[in-house]
Each structure stands twice: as C-alpha cells, then as structure tokens.
Amino acid sequence: MVETNDAQLDRPLQPKDGTAGIERPKALLDSLPEDPRPLMTLSSRHVVSSRQFDRETLVQIFRLAAQYESTPALLHPPLAGKILISAFYEPSTRTRLSFESAWHRLGGDIMSITDPKSTGMAKGESLADIAEMFNNYGDVIVLRNNEGPAIYEMLDSLRIPIINAGNGIDEHPTQAMADVYTIMKWRPELARTDLPAGQRIRIGIIGVPSRMRTVRSLLLTLGCFAHAIEEVVILSREDDLFDEGQAQELAEAGLKVRVATDLDGELPSLDVVYINAIAWVGDTFEAMGMDMRLSAASPLKKGAIVLHPLARGEELSTDLDKTPHNWYFAQARGAVFIRMALLTCMVRRISEVMDVPDVGRG
C-alpha cells in the first residue's frame, strides 16, 4: 500500500500560467505588425533545415504562435479534416506529443507510428516507397529518424509537406524556433531591426554544435537575429566543436561566435544561457558536457534566463525550477504554439486565422 497524503490530493490545481514567463506572448504579439506574406511562402513547403528561414518569416511565425498562445480555445479549428502522419522512428515522447497536441488543438486527426519494428521498414522497404505511401494517407508528415540523410532521401518522392523533427545529429528546426520564440517573448524588442546597440544580448550555449542537432539548428536560427546579438559563447571542453564550414556559415550570417571553457567565469555576463547535454549517436545517445552544470548556486546574471530543450539530466539542477531564471518550462510550452503556427501555414490554412492578401486575382 502506498502511503498517501490527503492534503496532496485535496489541494486545488495550480493555474496553468504559474510558470515564469508564459504570460508574455501578448506583449510579443502587440509589438509585432501582422504581415501574412512571408507565411504564405510556407504553403506546401517542406521544413527540413533552419537554413530555409529568414528573419521576416520567423518573426511572423512567432507572431502567429503568440496569437495562438494568447487565445484559450479556437472557435473554428482551422485544420478540421486534415490528417497528420506522426512518424517517430527514434524513441521520443516529448517532441511527438508536442506536435500531436499542436495538431489536435488545430482540429486535425492523427495517425502515429511509434515503433519502427511494427513498420514496413522491417520488410526492408525503401525510404522513397515509404514517402510514396505517406502521400496517399495524410496531409503532412512529421518525421524523426536517427539517420540524418533519411529525410532528404524521401523528398523527391513526396507530394505532401514533411517536417524534420530531428534527423540524427543534423537538425531540429522547430525546436530552434521554439528556443528563439522564448527569447522573443522575454524581450520582444529583439525582433525589431532598429534595436540600439546597447540593448544587444549575450547568449551562452553549453553544448556541441557539431554533434547536437538542437544546437546546430539554434545557431542557424540565431543567425537571422545577428543584429540583436552581441556575442554567442560556446561553452564546451569537447574537441571538434564545429563541422567543416559550420563556423564560417555563422560568421557570414553576422553572428560573433567565441568558444570558452570557464563556465562560472562567463555566466555573470550572459543574458541567455542555453544548455543541452544529449547528443544522438545512431539509435542511442551520449551525454556530454557533464562537467558543466547549472544550479541555483551558479553565478547567473540577474534577470538572465536559462533554456533547455529537455529532457534534462543532471546538467540542469531542479533547484533552478522555482527561480525566475527558469524559462525552460515556458520554452517547452511555447513549442506547441510554434508548431501550431507552422502547421497552419504548411497546409494552406492561414486564411482561416488571419486576413490574407488577395493573391493572383486581377
């Protein structure tokens, strides 16, 4: 028999907005002018790499996400009758449920694949044939696969759009959008192109750009907001932090990137600290950077926010959860709304949630 605590069962549930920061989407929404045009370019487009997005498009995705996050319930769900194929060929609950929750809130239906052993792949089916199959059954695909090139091998056969929800150590573009969306909710003025130099922020990333898909995509996305970033500090003691050409691509985007190893020395001057310790290798993962941990005792700058893609391990102490530095719970929550915004655009239903210009009429 489990020892129970009646008080625990009887206490009222805390309201949904109890976590630091999640009341902010309204501020972000109000600070951005609506412009549906960049969103219309996403119609029937694949979302595979963070490289596909520019600042204007990201800002409008953030705006639509903030609109969804500020609205408790949709009266007319814009994706009624649409079918999502949620194909997770690598273990995941968090990302899968985040996408599926987003799709359900938009009113759509879902077919899930959660066990690679239960699939045609077990019969040795090619990726092109699987793509051809998906064309017949759904309207959008969300794919997670531990082999980086797999999603690219499907593209030529697809007639419905696909979202990359993590392909090996390559990319995870919607996670990066959710990361930067969180930063924008915290400081909406960062989305503006006329930000005074004195208001630029300094971002620390505890992680390995060449081995972590979340870090790779985050850096590419931050490249679209280089004007608002004083410096990005990569905190790691690993070798081969960058792939060939990776650092140069970020420099060309205008991002100043520096590597450092003295975590406590850097923390006092960082406005945003992003931490991740998991790198996927084949069908398992490796924890790295366990010598760099964050806790309530870390010398974090006053007002600084901590981000983490979750699930976390020991690198992020739970004693930070109750502090105002905790924006990682808001980040996880916001990811649902980012995905709602992106999915709405991809299935050509923006006109259901905002006024769109009359394209192609005389």
Add this chain to the structure above:
Amino acid sequence: MVETNDAQLDRPLQPKDGTAGIERPKALLDSLPEDPRPLMTLSSRHVVSSRQFDRETLVQIFRLAAQYESTPALLHPPLAGKILISAFYEPSTRTRLSFESAWHRLGGDIMSITDPKSTGMAKGESLADIAEMFNNYGDVIVLRNNEGPAIYEMLDSLRIPIINAGNGIDEHPTQAMADVYTIMKWRPELARTDLPAGQRIRIGIIGVPSRMRTVRSLLLTLGCFAHAIEEVVILSREDDLFDEGQAQELAEAGLKVRVATDLDGELPSLDVVYINAIAWVGDTFEAMGMDMRLSAASPLKKGAIVLHPLARGEELSTDLDKTPHNWYFAQARGAVFIRMALLTCMVRRISEVMDVPDVGRG
C-alpha cells in the same frame, strides 16, 4: 486455407444488449434523484485513490453513468476540443481502450503512450519532469504504471488532473467504481440510505486484498455502502491477506469482513461473487487462488451475480457466460460509462450534460 462456415458469416449480428443485465441502467437512473453538487467537487481534481470518494459522490457518478448508458448517442459531445494523454507504462489493452472509448464518445481527442521504451523515461527523465511535460500537452492524464508510488511523485508538478488506472499493487479506483456500478444496476435500492436490514447483501471476494489493486480499491468503495452490506467474505488460502491497517480501515468504515477458505460452502449464501486471480508484481503478474474456481457447476445462489475485472484465466469458466450469473460482461461494458461520467466532471463540463446551480454569483 482456413475452413470457413458460410452460415457463420451470414448470420445477422446479435443486438448490442444481448448480455445479461445491461438493459438495467434506466432503472438505476430513475431511482436516483439528480444532484450535481457532489460532481462539481470533482472539477480539476485528481483521482488516485478510492479513499477520495464518499457515498454521495459515488451515487451521482453512477447516476450520470446510467444516463450515458441509457443514451445511444450524444448530440453535443461535451469534450470537443479536449485532449486526453493516455499513458500506459504497463501492458494493457482493456483498460486503455475502455478509457479511450469513453473519451472519444465524449468527443475528445487522444494521444497514447503504449510503449515505455519509446518514451523519455528511456532517457532517465524524472516523474516530475514528465508531469510538467504533460501539463503542456493535454487536459487530463490517464496513467497506468507498475510502480505504485509513481503517480504520487507526479502530483506536485501537475496542473492538469490525473486518473490512476492502476498503480502496481496499490489501487485502481475507476475499476472499483465500475464494479459497484454493476451491483447498483442489478439492485438499484442498494444506493438508498434507508435500505431495510433484510435487504442487505452478502458479497464474496475471491482474491487477495493486500496484493491485488482491484480488490483493494473495491473494498474501499464498498466501505461507502457499508449500510447495504451484511458481510464481505474474503475467499483465499494466501498468507498476509491484509496490509497493516487495511482491515482496520475497513472496519472503521463499517464493513464487516471475514476470511474463509471453503468456497463451495460459502457460495450458496452469497449474493455477489467477485473473482480475480491476477496480482501484478513489478512488470509481470502472478496468478493466485487458482485452487478457487467458478463454473456452471459451482453451487451459486439462485439470482446471485458473478463479477470479474477481466482479463480472466482458468479461474472463471466460460460455461458461466451463458448463465444469468454472468454480470462480468455487463461490468466491462459499464466501465466505459463510469469513465465517461468521471471524465466529464474532471474537465469542468458537467454543465454540458446537466443543469448545475449558479455557484459564486451574487
């Protein structure tokens, strides 16, 4: 080639109400006055232990379940737009489908977790973090877990209600509600507080209260109807039938509990015979009490009903299926309606299915 039987394929399907007893919900419904107030206390409440319920609340849950069971289809599904997280970390089809069917009939959407290996738990995520994740993605959680304390470890982090669908050897409160709901459909007068002493029933339970979660929860729930029960006879030859304090708690509730081993000696005087042979131990199960079996040859009292939480093994012979003693099929069917009633209350949608008093207005 399978030998086919054309007659078998061509015969018309039997109507849905062919099983003994399932035509009775209308009688129960009519015998109980509607009172939404106890149901309103369930709004945004967790359902973890049968200990949380009193007679008044149970009776109204039974009444709402009977209302659902009497109504073929809901014109306005009260849970449209709501999302259930169906998290089964222990093998189950029956309970999972029962909850999911209930939720779908109410018009809601579902995200299922059926394979613990496909989840964040594989990455060593804490229960508190999993709870925090669930907050963002759904409106209610149904959790089955083979470790009893797990659900209690999640409570402090939850901002959405959770239902315990079986936690190890601890409890399974909605199964117990379904059990007693079946008894009330069979004899609606048992729900009344003014039951004459001569109409009290005698209940036999073939099972182990300390090791079977269904039996533990059933006894607690029967405790709310102690006035209607002459005696409960536990039929078992196992040692340690009760946990410390368990027998005393039942006695304090007014339930007379006696242990016996002579099954055929007791059967002729029992009105209700509940049988279960499966006890969960870690991630597997153990069959116990296989020396006590029921069949059409058992000396059951005329008019007595047999209950079983199913799935059954050899302890319950299929030759009882066609006899009027079979109320276990009605019990399984009724469980869907009990869960519909409970879920409606938990997500604050009672006002969609009955008139509720105007609370908190001046």
Add this chain to the structure above:
Amino acid sequence: MVETNDAQLDRPLQPKDGTAGIERPKALLDSLPEDPRPLMTLSSRHVVSSRQFDRETLVQIFRLAAQYESTPALLHPPLAGKILISAFYEPSTRTRLSFESAWHRLGGDIMSITDPKSTGMAKGESLADIAEMFNNYGDVIVLRNNEGPAIYEMLDSLRIPIINAGNGIDEHPTQAMADVYTIMKWRPELARTDLPAGQRIRIGIIGVPSRMRTVRSLLLTLGCFAHAIEEVVILSREDDLFDEGQAQELAEAGLKVRVATDLDGELPSLDVVYINAIAWVGDTFEAMGMDMRLSAASPLKKGAIVLHPLARGEELSTDLDKTPHNWYFAQARGAVFIRMALLTCMVRRISEVMDVPDVGRG
C-alpha cells in the same frame, strides 16, 4: 552535417495526381449506374473472405470508391462519432494507415493496437474474450493476425462487424478489392456484363495461390469477373501452388487458370501483370519467386499495367516507377477509397452519401 540541396527544398510539391492512372475514377464512376441495394446487404456484416462477395456488390463498392476518389473533401463526414478499433497483431504500417486514413476521412475516431506485447493477449486472454471486449469499445474492428483461424474464432462473440485485414496465409479481401478496383479504373468496360469476347483481358499473377493471402483473395475476386477474363496465368516455379479444392473452386467460378514458368515468354501477351513475392509464415515472412522479376527491360505488352500489393522488394524494379506500366502506386492510393466505401456500408451510413430506397416501410 547532412549535405543539403537547396533546390530540392525549394521546388514546389508535385500535384497529387502526378501518378499514372489516378485521374481515372471519374470515368469509372460515370460508366456505372448507381444501385444502393447490394451495398445495403453489407450493413453490420463481417468482411472476412473474398468468397462473401458477388459481382453486383463489388461493382457498387467500386462505384462508391470512385465517387469518394473523385471528391476532394466530404462536407458532412458520414462517420462522425463512430469509433474504429484498429487491431494489428502482426507488423504493418501500410495496411494500418490505409484503413485509418479511410476512417479519418469519413470523420470517425480511432483506437489502435500496434504491439501484441502490450495487450491482454500477453495475459493469455482468449480470442472470444477479446471479441467480447471489442464489442464494448468500438463500432467496427479491423484485424490483422498472423494466425489464419483467429478471426473465425472471434465471430461468434462479436456484436460489431469485423474486417479481415490479413489472416496469416489465408485471405486479405480488401486488398483484392483494391486490386480489381484498379483494373476497373484502367478499363471501366470490364465491369459490364455485355463485354464483347474480343475485349477480354489476360492476367498474369507472379505469386503462389496457396501461400499468399493477397493472391488467394485476388483469385476469388477475379472469379466474380470471369466473363471479362480470357485467362489467368500463374507464374511460379514453386511446388504445391494450390491448396486442395482451390483450383476447382476457381474453375467452378468460370475462371480459366493456367500455370507457367517462362515469365518473359508470357509477358508480351498479358494485359495485367500482378506481382508479389512475400508470403507470411507465422510471425515472419518468406520471399519467394525471386527468380521472376519485373523491370523496365521486361518484355511488357504496350499498354499493359503492373500491379503489386506493396511493400516491394527486389522483384519489382524501381525503374518501372516512371513508366506508364506503373499502376501499383494508383493501386495503393485507391485502396483508401475502397476501404472508405466498404466502411461506410458496414456501419449503416450509406444513406449519408447516396439516396437509398425506403426499406421496410408500408
């Protein structure tokens, strides 16, 4: 980092009707007179064997499928509020998603079982008890099981209709309907009973009738269109190509069946070539006929179409994909609409999609 190809990401998606043949359902639809009466006999009927269908019923199923395939979206989904139990006790993605996509497009909800280890079967539950459980939770069952007799063992306990989605080496009737539907879209006049002898077609089947469920069901279904078929040539070097009585049953249906081994010698005179190389044996499969392959270099007759139930292996070369012989992609796509048609009839909702005669009124 994965090497990306920006042009690949930026190219517009090909329209949905890019595959040979899928624009043809309108022609089939227009060539067939509507007659709902045969469809009404499917109400609440099980679909287990291709033996259950006659020409009139098949033609009306094809017609309704063609109607669905010609209609982009249903304004009033006829299966709203209905629940499908999708029970796949054998690995499958393709057939499962095909059925689930069909059901979702009709507006229904779904509960999936994809992992036999997560089910009550693990507790040794009988098939009859599982059937009894399904009665309580859904409106239709789709079952795939690697043991042929299992579905027959469930029939007596079922009060809701079940569809056989593949039972071991026995049958797969909806696959056969999809196969013949494809042939009818290619040559709508084959559905007519007054087809001139000179227009009859010759069909080659590379496969083993006694060991492949798709081939067994296909032959039974072709038997309903014997008047339109000059000859069926079974191409195989296996022994025991037919079960006892199987060849005789086909002969009694009027189908001329001949066995041959010289693939390239037969191909120039075949109008339809069906190829399959997978035979299920218990919970695994065996590839057979790998000495008979089709490729763009095969001496296919001009205008001939190639069918394959997919997933394919090396027996069907991808270099045929871009040729006009490729009707296997259209076949896979059409299977969704065949299932929509059949499911609509089984849950008594034909009246939602066509005018039905007033049955049983005075």
